[in-house]
Amino acid sequence: MTFVTDMELNEITNKVIEIAKDAGSFIREERRVFSHDKIEIKGLNDLVSYVDKTAEQFIVKALTSVVPEAGFITEEKTINKTGETYNWIIDPLDGTTNFIHGLPVYSVSIALQQNDELVLGVVYEVNMDECFYAWKDSPAYLNGDIINTSSSPSISKSLLATGFPYHDFSKQPAYINLFTELMKSCHGLRRLGSAAVDLAYTACGRFDAFYEYNLNPWDVAAGIVIVRQAGGQVVNFKGGHEVLNTRELLATNGKITQEMLGTIQNYFR
Template structure:
């Protein structure tokens, strides 16, 4: 099966699982929430959504393996692996806040070749496949054309269980609060990246992330003309635990701000 066909079949599956999550949200019972760790929540909805994604994606591409947040499958593919977050923004979902998503990326060897982020509440499907520009519900999108950080709206995420870098982070936030249009914290890294890709945010940065949080969204940003890296400028952002993304026009300025205030070990 060609990559474009695999991508389209994956989009169809993601939308079906998104409908399951949307239906479950209407009568969700918070008593069924589990704690994987401090402030790290999981529900039966996460687990069932991941099970459906793994089963469906395995049928689309039988030789593929999986890197999935809830560990539904530990199968490793020789060439292809799906990177899956079945419900990015679980805390929002549990509390009834309308920002959460499904994030699915396909990795071929060490390169992402397909990315899908479905924001469930607004039914917005952000997607990109190798060789094509990014799209939102089938229409092409691109990163913001704003060339000034001072006029930019910036997204971030707050640490929820790793506070070792708190002072560095607060220093960055203080500067950006005083030198931009503002900061937003929606609670879904995949959505934040998707919003950079379509120009709603000029930039996004966060640390203490996993590969399933960022793989799809980062690829969509890149295919929409944006730049993605770690805070130190290197490109190991999928497995490097930190990420910044924005347009090329403000990349150098934002990178300097992060490097000046972020002390890498």
């Protein structure tokens, strides 16, 4: 399959939106009856439940009919299939810890990668019923309306978002020092617990920038597409554009990138 027109990606995106919303409806219903005895431990502070796994299985099955030759890169690894050209990158429930504790920020994140290029991204925030999406060369959208990143010109006029690692605390001292400096320099720092939502909120201007390390591809792939198509920039802590496999990411409105990088690089070199 070759994507030759924006219309084809548009049509595929519309199908992915439906799939993400259906998965979100399942997650929303399960939250009403969820109990802590259903929690499984994958690793230190790394939680999962049948909700994550069932949602992923549903998404994988539905996407198989959308692009049959595509492979999958998924958080819960419910399928083992690698595509030669196309791969879906899926987090069925980004913000599992929030979900388990009843905190209303979690999302479904689905991206499509063509070779090394991300060409489609959908993030569905379940509680607010907000669907953020974009595809290659398109505007970015929130529930059908075009969105853009903010116009904030400096850190001092910005609201920032970050995340905290739940394991591998080797960089924690540097990260806390960076957090302290930024906290003193901006309107405020927020930690929502879903990187996909952080990126979506950066795309629509609620946040002016988001940074985090120790991230996985499924945490950020869809959000990267949306931020870039909304006019923002996404780079690693060195300023390079490879972010899926560096496990570190800075997303900005495109206006405070260099200022943010300068601050980050004081602590991460």
